[in-house]
Amino acid sequence: MAQTRLDRERIETLTAALDTAYGPAADSTRVEIVRAPGRVNLIGDHMDYNEGFMLPVAIELDTWIAFRRRQDGRVRVASRHSSETGSFWIDALDSAHDLDSAHDPADVERPSGSWSDYVAGTAWSLREAAIPIRGFDGVVDTTIPIGSGLSASAALELASALALLGGGHILAPPSLAALAQRAERDYVGVDCGIMDQLASAAGREGKALLLDCRSLETRHVTLPFGVQVVVCDTGERPQLRSSAYNRRRAECARAVALLAERMPGLCSLRDLSAASLRRYRAILPENVASRAEHVVTENERVLAAATALEASDLDELSRIFAESHASLRDLYEVSSPALDTMVEIALAIPGVVAARMTGSGFGGCTVNLVLADAVPALRAAVGRDYDRRTGLRGRVYPVAIVDGAGPIATD
Numbered sequence: 001m002a003q004t005r006l007d008r009e010r011i012e013t014l015t016a017a018l019d020t021a022y023g024p025a026a027d028s029t030r031v032e033i034v035r036a037p038g039r040v041n042l043i044g045d046h047m048d049y050n051e052g053f054m055l056p057v058a059i060e061l062d063t064w065i066a067f068r069r070r071q072d073g074r075v076r077v078a079s080r081h082s083s084e085t086g087s088f089w090i091d092a093l094d095s096a097h098d099l100d101s102a103h104d105p106a107d108v109e110r111p112s113g114s115w116s117d118y119v120a121g122t123a124w125s126l127r128e129a130a131i132p133i134r135g136f137d138g139v140v141d142t143t144i145p146i147g148s149g150l151s152a153s154a155a156l157e158l159a160s161a162l163a164l165l166g167g168g169h170i171l172a173p174p175s176l177a178a179l180a181q182r183a184e185r186d187y188v189g190v191d192c193g194i195m196d197q198l199a200s201a202a203g204r205e206g207k208a209l210l211l212d213c214r215s216l217e218t219r220h221v222t223l224p225f226g227v228q229v230v231v232c233d234t235g236e237r238p239q240l241r242s243s244a245y246n247r248r249r250a251e252c253a254r255a256v257a258l259l260a261e262r263m264p265g266l267c268s269l270r271d272l273s274a275a276s277l278r279r280y281r282a283i284l285p286e287n288v289a290s291r292a293e294h295v296v297t298e299n300e301r302v303l304a305a306a307t308a309l310e311a312s313d314l315d316e317l318s319r320i321f322a323e324s325h326a327s328l329r330d331l332y333e334v335s336s337p338a339l340d341t342m343v344e345i346a347l348a349i350p351g352v353v354a355a356r357m358t359g360s361g362f363g364g365c366t367v368n369l370v371l372a373d374a375v376p377a378l379r380a381a382v383g384r385d386y387d388r389r390t391g392l393r394g395r396v397y398p399v400a401i402v403d404g405a406g407p408i409a410t411d
């Protein structure tokens with residue numbers, strides 16, 4: 001990737017921050033930098049844990065780690081955004097689930113609730129998979145707004161993995177993504193799907209990624225010429241997002257368990273057809289049936305959206321995004337008045353082709369397909385109307401679509 005002036009400034013700032021945090025290198029150990037992008041999902045939300053399809057893009061908002069390798073198995077990390085630092089020995093890491101922490105020996109390191117748990121969790125996950133990794137001293141910098149639902153945590157995991165691997169062991173993006181997901185689920189304790197990590201690992205400049213969350217296969221999908229992806233952040237950061245997310249996962253699992261009594265062999269909602277759902281709907285509690293209906297219809301919408309993107313069929317994209325938003329709002333019940341307002345404001349602007357909430361919901365961001373000329377009008381409308389109508393602070397990010405995680409050339 002060609003370096004811009006901003007990249008060069010960021011390299012200099014991070015190298016200086018590394019010296020400030022740990023002192024100048026005693027020997028000639030060089031500074032290395034790795035980056036991992038955030039992501040926004042164009043369509044197909046809550047499909048990963050139902051083994052369905054999703055269509056994310058890796059975005060230019062990203063996380064960098066500048067680091068110097070160490071000869072031992074210790075990792076020290078500082079952040080440009082927090083005074084909290086982290087330090088651990090790779091061999092001493094243990095997941096929260098392994099032992100009773102009341103009886104931990106003093107030399108066992110466990111999640112502490114700090115941002116550095118994502119770094120430690122990644123080291124733990126790679127070590128559990130018997131992949132050779134090395135210690136480092138590093139400084140983290142991110143442009144991903146924290147808590148916005150653009151996968152700052154997945155980006156930190158992916159960048160940490162690359163720093164720990166230190167250019168040694170090369171892992172294919174799906175394997176790297178699965179190890180990063182394991183860090184988040186089993187070490188940090190957040191029950192996420194695989195989409196965030198896979199998008200950050202396997203992104204391709206200018207392309208959307210059609211993910212099959214069962215096989216982890218990806219296909220690159222070209223976006224229509226002249227269409228800009230714009231993320232609108234509602235500024236809403238609900239505390240209860242993860243418990244609501246876990247409830248939705250449990251409701252989907254319940255749908256599978258109940259339907260499997262009539263459809264032996266059914267193991268995920270990915271395999272449920274609209275006809276079978278109609279046939280057996282009555283055996284499901286109403287809310288569980290609604291969740292299943294979202295999954296069945298959203299899965300079809302992802303494939304239809306990939307086809308419409310490749311055919312530059314903007315009317316079809318507009319219709320599919322609108323149906324997806326309505327399904328997440330009415331059937332999956334994960335939208336919010338702020339998200340609905342952001343979508344409504346966007347769709348009133350000529351040149352905004354399509355808009356919907358994206359990610360887990362309950363606040364966070366919307367994703368918009370916008371004719372490049374219409375981006376200033378969208379920004380102005382959000383500035384004028386959104387804050388006044390919601391009492392929140394909205395933000396608009398036109399985002400370039402970038403390659404997945406990798407090293408930054410420093411010279």
Ligand code: GLA
Pocket residue numbers: 041044045046047048049192193194195196359360361
């Ligand atoms: C969060 C999770 C993802 C995915 C989305 C919803 O971002 O981390 O795995 O389930 O929500 O599409």
